[in-house]
Amino acid sequence: MINSKMMNSLNNKQQAFTLIEYMVAIVLGLILLGGLTYLFIGMKRSNETQSSIAAMQESGRFAMYYLTNDIQYAGWANVEEKGYGFYTSPAFDFAGGTTDGGSASTSDSITIRYEAPTDCLGDASGGIVENRYYVQDGQLMCQGSGGGTAQPLISNVDALHFLYGIDTDGDTVPNKFVRADQVATNERESIAAVKVTLILSSSNDIRPDTNAQSFSVMGHDDTYDVSDKKARKIFSTTISVPNKPEFVITT
Numbered sequence: 001m002i003n004s005k006m007m008n009s010l011n012n013k014q015q016a017f018t019l020i021e022y023m024v025a026i027v028l029g030l031i032l033l034g035g036l037t038y039l040f041i042g043m044k045r046s047n048e049t050q051s052s053i054a055a056m057q058e059s060g061r062f063a064m065y066y067l068t069n070d071i072q073y074a075g076w077a078n079v080e081e082k083g084y085g086f087y088t089s090p091a092f093d094f095a096g097g098t099t100d101g102g103s104a105s106t107s108d109s110i111t112i113r114y115e116a117p118t119d120c121l122g123d124a125s126g127g128i129v130e131n132r133y134y135v136q137d138g139q140l141m142c143q144g145s146g147g148g149t150a151q152p153l154i155s156n157v158d159a160l161h162f163l164y165g166i167d168t169d170g171d172t173v174p175n176k177f178v179r180a181d182q183v184a185t186n187e188r189e190s191i192a193a194v195k196v197t198l199i200l201s202s203s204n205d206i207r208p209d210t211n212a213q214s215f216s217v218m219g220h221d222d223t224y225d226v227s228d229k230k231a232r233k234i235f236s237t238t239i240s241v242p243n244k245p246e247f248v249i250t251t
Contacts, residue, residue, distance in 0.1 A: 063235070071241065165177050172244065174192045197217055198235040199224060
């Protein structure tokens, strides 16, 4: 038979948790749940930030590759068909499609001309391509000469600027870089290089605050200033224009 001492021992072991013990367990569970939630939110934000930065980098690289490839064709013509020295003139259309925005916060536009069967939209060019690149509603747009509707290349564009390298002594090396409105009429056939500056922003807010961001833009005395939580990156490159004619206009 089980004696009274053994019964008391079993009863003690079967006693339920006290209210305080339950409360402590609940608090510990909430702390653990809060920590896991904070960790999850942090990882989610980190992934969103990395994805946004990666997308911005990819857009910038694509835009610079695309512009570089097209600008290098400026003035090109099939010399085997047309004869040595044939040159598509002007290589850049300053009559209306190549302009300076006037300030660091206002984008420039550029129109590139060369011989090709189709423009940047794939439409028939009629012989001479005229591809115009400009920014509209935060998108880098391409307008071809084949009559098609302008199409966006990338989004989240804050600013796009160009400087033109003028070869003044005929050695194919730029002696100065100026804005579109500073290129003299007699210098338009002497452009040996183009500098491009592109400022892109992230698609969403990833910065912790709205502290002002300021970006210097080549060729401008003012800066591009903005205050929000978006991240930004500036892309720049200098593109050689190898199809410049073998002469410099001086009159």
